[in-house]
Amino acid sequence: MSEPVxxxxxxxxxxxxxxxxDDVSIDLxxxxxxxxxxxxxxxxxxxxxxxxxxxTPQSGSVLLNGRDISNLGTSERAQAGLGRTFQISALxxxxxxxENVTLGAIGxxxxxxxxxxxxxxxYELKQxxxxxxxxxxxxxxxxxxxxxxSHGQRRQLEVAMALTLEPRAFVMDEPxxxxxxxxxxxxxxxxxxxxxxxxxxxxxxxxxxxxALADRISVLVYxxxxxxxxxxxxxxxxxxxxxYLGETV
Amino acid sequence: xxxxxxxxxxxxxxxxxxxxxALATDEPFTITLATRTVLLALAAVGLNIALGIGGLVSxxxxxxxxxxxxxxxxxxxxAQSFTPLELGPLTIAGTxxxxxxWLCAIVVxxxxxxxxxxxxxxxxGVYFIMITxxxxxxxxxxxxxxxxxxxxxxxxxxxxxxxxxxxxLIPIQFFGLCFAxxxxxxxxxxxxxxxxxxxxxxxxxxxxxxxEAVGLSPIRLKLLAFVISGAITGLAGALFADLNxxxxxxxxxxxxxxxxxxxxxxxxxxxxxxxxIGAAVFVALEHLLGGLTDFWHIWLGVILLVIVxxxxxxIIGALTGKAGPHV
Amino acid sequence: xxxxLIIEQILNGLxxxxxxxxxxxxxxxxxxxxxxxxxxxxxxxxxxxxxxAALAGAIVEIVVIRRLYAAAHLDQxxxxxxxxxxxxxxxxxVFGSFPLFLDVPSYLSGPITLPGGIQYPLYRLxxxxxxxxxxxxxxxxxxxxxxxxxxxxxxxxxxxxxxxxVDISKLYTIVFALGAALAGLAGALVGAIQxxxxxxxEPVLILAFVVIVIGGIGSIKGAFIGAxxxxxxxxxxxxxxxxxxxxxxxxxxxxxxxxxxxxxxxYVLMGLVLIWRPTGLFGARS
Numbered sequence: 138m139s140e141p142v143x144x145x146x147x148x149x150x151x152x153x154x155x156x157x158x159d160d161v162s163i164d165l166x167x168x169x170x171x172x173x174x175x176x177x178x179x180x181x182x183x184x185x186x187x188x189x190x191x192x193t194p195q196s197g198s199v200l201l202n203g204r205d206i207s208n209l210g211t212s213e214r215a216q217a218g219l220g221r222t223f224q225i226s227a228l229x230x231x232x233x234x235x236e237n238v239t240l241g242a243i244g245x246x247x248x249x250x251x252x253x254x255x256x257x258x259x260y261e262l263k264q265x266x267x268x269x270x271x272x273x274x275x276x277x278x279x280x281x282x283x284x285x286x287s288h289g290q291r292r293q294l295e296v297a298m299a300l301t302l303e304p305r306a307f308v309m310d311e312p313x314x315x316x317x318x319x320x321x322x323x324x325x326x327x328x329x330x331x332x333x334x335x336x337x338x339x340x341x342x343x344x345x346x347x348x349a350l351a352d353r354i355s356v357l358v359y360x361x362x363x364x365x366x367x368x369x370x371x372x373x374x375x376x377x378x379x380x381y382l383g384e385t386v
Numbered sequence: 387x388x389x390x391x392x393x394x395x396x397x398x399x400x401x402x403x404x405x406x407x408a409l410a411t412d413e414p415f416t417i418t419l420a421t422r423t424v425l426l427a428l429a430a431v432g433l434n435i436a437l438g439i440g441g442l443v444s445x446x447x448x449x450x451x452x453x454x455x456x457x458x459x460x461x462x463x464x465a466q467s468f469t470p471l472e473l474g475p476l477t478i479a480g481t482x483x484x485x486x487x488w489l490c491a492i493v494v495x496x497x498x499x500x501x502x503x504x505x506x507x508x509x510x511g512v513y514f515i516m517i518t519x520x521x522x523x524x525x526x527x528x529x530x531x532x533x534x535x536x537x538x539x540x541x542x543x544x545x546x547x548x549x550x551x552x553x554x555l556i557p558i559q560f561f562g563l564c565f566a567x568x569x570x571x572x573x574x575x576x577x578x579x580x581x582x583x584x585x586x587x588x589x590x591x592x593x594x595x596x597x598e599a600v601g602l603s604p605i606r607l608k609l610l611a612f613v614i615s616g617a618i619t620g621l622a623g624a625l626f627a628d629l630n631x632x633x634x635x636x637x638x639x640x641x642x643x644x645x646x647x648x649x650x651x652x653x654x655x656x657x658x659x660x661x662x663i664g665a666a667v668f669v670a671l672e673h674l675l676g677g678l679t680d681f682w683h684i685w686l687g688v689i690l691l692v693i694v695x696x697x698x699x700x701i702i703g704a705l706t707g708k709a710g711p712h713v
Numbered sequence: 714x715x716x717x718l719i720i721e722q723i724l725n726g727l728x729x730x731x732x733x734x735x736x737x738x739x740x741x742x743x744x745x746x747x748x749x750x751x752x753x754x755x756x757x758x759x760x761x762x763x764x765x766a767a768l769a770g771a772i773v774e775i776v777v778i779r780r781l782y783a784a785a786h787l788d789q790x791x792x793x794x795x796x797x798x799x800x801x802x803x804x805x806x807v808f809g810s811f812p813l814f815l816d817v818p819s820y821l822s823g824p825i826t827l828p829g830g831i832q833y834p835l836y837r838l839x840x841x842x843x844x845x846x847x848x849x850x851x852x853x854x855x856x857x858x859x860x861x862x863x864x865x866x867x868x869x870x871x872x873x874x875x876x877x878x879v880d881i882s883k884l885y886t887i888v889f890a891l892g893a894a895l896a897g898l899a900g901a902l903v904g905a906i907q908x909x910x911x912x913x914x915e916p917v918l919i920l921a922f923v924v925i926v927i928g929g930i931g932s933i934k935g936a937f938i939g940a941x942x943x944x945x946x947x948x949x950x951x952x953x954x955x956x957x958x959x960x961x962x963x964x965x966x967x968x969x970x971x972x973x974x975x976x977x978x979x980y981v982l983m984g985l986v987l988i989w990r991p992t993g994l995f996g997a998r999s
Contacts, residue, residue, distance in 0.1 A: 189599075190598075210598075210603075211598040211599070212597075212598045212599075212600075212601050212602055212603050213601075215598065215599055215600060215601035216601040221599050223595070223599070227593050227595045227596040227599065228593065228596060229588070229589040229592040229593055229596060230592060230593075231588075231592055231711060231712065232585075232588070232589065232592070236585060236589075237589075239585060240585060240586060240589045240596070240597070240600055241600045243582045243585065243586055243600070243602070244586075244597075244600025244601040244602050245600070245601070247601060247602075248582070249582050249583055249586040249602055249607065250582075250583060250610075251581055251582045251583060252577060252578055252581045252583050252584075253577060253581060254581065254582075255580040255581065256580065256581055256582040256584070256585040257580070257585075259582070262582070298596070298599070298600065299599075301600070302600060302601065505984070505988055506987075508987070508988060508991045509987055509991040509992070510991075512926070512930060513926060513930075513987055513991060513992060513993070513996075516922060516923070516926040516983065516987070517926075517983070517984060517987045519919070519922075520923070520980040520981075520983045520984045520987075521980070521984065523919070523976075523977070523980040524977050524980045524981060524984070527973045527974065527976040527977040527980075528973065528974070528977055530969075530973040530976075531969055531970040531971075531972075531973030531974055531977075532970075533966055533969055533970070537969060537973075538969075640919070
């Protein structure tokens with residue numbers, strides 16, 4: 138079995154007396170979608186922040202392709218190949234769709250220090266940007282101002298931004314958030330095909346999507362992983378039932 | 387609704403035609419007024435790069451204006467009094483050559499912007515506004531205390547500095563020089579904004595988290611913008627001091643920093659010609675209303691209030707019907 | 714340098730600090746609750762020393778400020794900067810540029826002997842006491858009363874408390890008026906030891922901002938500590954720095970250099986605090 142693409146080892150973070158992340162060790166192997174689920178307040182956002190770089194854990198480490206990235210900042214982890222999507226779309230709202238994906242392309246090139254050639258006329262940047270837009274199906278909206286996009290289109294753009302990076306692993310924070318039935322189906326279909334490009338650590342609330350996509354599920358409750366396994370294993374788990382439903386039925 | 391391009395062309399044309407007309411009708415004072423406008427615009431164009439593209443609300447940009455002015459003042463002072471400037475082990479003869487003075491002004495301002503930016507960019511929001519203000523005040527009070535260069539009374543330079551091939555004492559020639567500097571700064575803003583750097587800086591203003599997520603550092607981008615911005619404003623300061631043949635601590639004042647922001651807002655934040663239109667409005671008000679009443683600031687306040695409450699894109703925003711960048 | 718002089722200057726520094734605190738407390742309340750930077754607060758300080766501060770505050774809030782809550786910081790700064798211009802010049806137009814000299818009431822004039830044999834002006838001591846009483850009152854207001862609870866809750870989540878039935882508009886007007894009143898009180902009290910004139914607002918305005926930034930926006934405790942720090946730095950710096958420079962410069966230059974550097978000292982203090990704590994001593998960490 139090859140080493141995991143993304144891995145956390147004994148990640149712990151407390152805020153005063155509150156243990157937001159309690160000794161979390163999960164991994165993501167090539168070609169899989171590993172879903173993280175859990176009731177509200179379980180600490181999913183805190184966990185993502187520690188993986189992607191916004192929060193420093195008190196102990197534990199994060200590894201990408203075997204390399205310890207625990208001491209790297211957010212932008213450095215992105216450069217190393219961690220492609221993140223946000224629960225609430227983080228886009229430059231005043232800019233056009235093309236400008237946003239071009240931003241992603243510039244990021245991938247790691248060379249923003251160019252002052253002469255117009256960014257939108259640069260051939261390589263345009264290629265990369267359009268490739269990402271084509272992949273998510275947003276090419277028609279190239280020149281639209283991002284604030285005028287529908288919610289579903291913004292979620293697509295959010296994913297396109299991660300694609301421009303050509304990441305080694307995706308960390309997606311509730312990509313289904315706010316999508317209706319149609320949008321969720323489309324996004325689910327899209328993510329299904331995406332796992333071959335790079336594995337996805339998928340934090341999600343939408344159980345239909347989770348059961349349709351996940352190769353493995355980990356359940357996070359009060360900062361601790363109480364179970365990890367296939368969909369069937371998790372469905373059958375007494376621990377999980379107790380966490381979601383209270384006392385065992 | 388007008389196109390922004392049309393507005394830009396008209397404004398530039400106006401700045402070319404007005405002094406020519408003044409020359410033809412023998413009104414040197416109008417040329418001086420136009421020069422003053424151009425230099426305030428230049429200072430504001432510098433600020434607009436940090437503010438309009440980068441979203442950095444610097445209430446201390448007068449620091450660079452003053453540094454440029456004092457760079458000119460100190461070098462020219464030592465030249466005109468035939469005393470060398472002693473900086474520790476180095477002894478520098480003063481100079482009255484504009485190109486050298488400009489180079490000094492730009493380098494000093496850029497260095498200051500680097501240090502101030504490095505320290506200030508640890509903060510955001512109101513705290514950033516206040517720490518930039520703090521640096522401005524530090525320089526302001528320091529210059530008052532430095533009696534070697536006039537202290538509170540300021541420093542007079544007897545003769546305007548020289549530029550090879552021109553007679554800088556002739557108003558229209560000096561105007562030409564200043565206008566050329568303004569055009570260069572506008573050109574820099576224009577190319578910068580369209581470049582990859584400009585695109586990433588503009589995105590950093592709107593959503594720093596997004597910029598980090600694509601692998602870039604918003605703070606480094608903003609720092610570079612701040613340095614470029616400071617350098618341009620510094621050049622404006624050196625020219626401004628040359629226009630008045632006088633430099634004083636008021637070039638460091640927070641009121642001036644505030645006025646630069648106001649200029650940009652009146653014209654249109656982030657727009658190429660925003661600072662230029664704003665400077666024209668400001669100087670026009672100062673000149674036309676200032677003659678009528680001592681209280682013309684009231685009207686400036688009213689205009690500003692109206693713009694902030696009702697038309698945040700400033701004059702360009704109102705004319706083009708498109709709101710500009712949101713800072 | 715006698716001990717008496719040092720103690721006297723410390724007391725002066727405290728008195729100045731406490732007056733600054735009154736200004737700053739109102740400002741930090743306003744910004745903390747309403748998220749509004751009110752640059753025009755300084756002009757209010759000035760107008761208040763002339764009359765009717767709370768009334769002016771309420772009117773301004775209702776007419777202008779209400780439109781600005783949702784606006785970006787820059788807009789708020791600008792709008793209130795605009796208001797300063799209007800107020801400043803308007804007042805100058807209405808009242809003229811000549812300063813007003815107010816008198817210290819006779820029962821508060823003259824020196825009082827403190828423990829240790831030090832003579833200190835009774836009026837200034839009264840200011841310190843009044844200021845401390847107001848500080849206590851504010852503490853009691855924010856910690857013990859319902860209004861205080863609403864104010865503190867409002868600092869954290871405006872929309873939530875509106876959803877819970879608190880009348881936000883009325884709350885904001887009260888907070889703004891309270892802030893203005895505090896500024897007015899400070900102005901009126903100080904009016905007796907300093908002349909009242911246009912432009913008296915601006916230097917104090919800036920210092921009040923420095924205070925709340927050092928203390929952390931929204932924190933009354935921060936405003937208090939910040940104000941004392943600033944008051945002491947400014948007063949003690951103003952006395953001791955020129956003395957320090959007299960050691961190796963001649964008197965005139967020493968005084969000029971010393972007092973200018975003293976003015977700088979407060980900003981250096983703020984700069985250092987922000988570099989160490991980017992949101993002030995007690996401000997909310999993002």
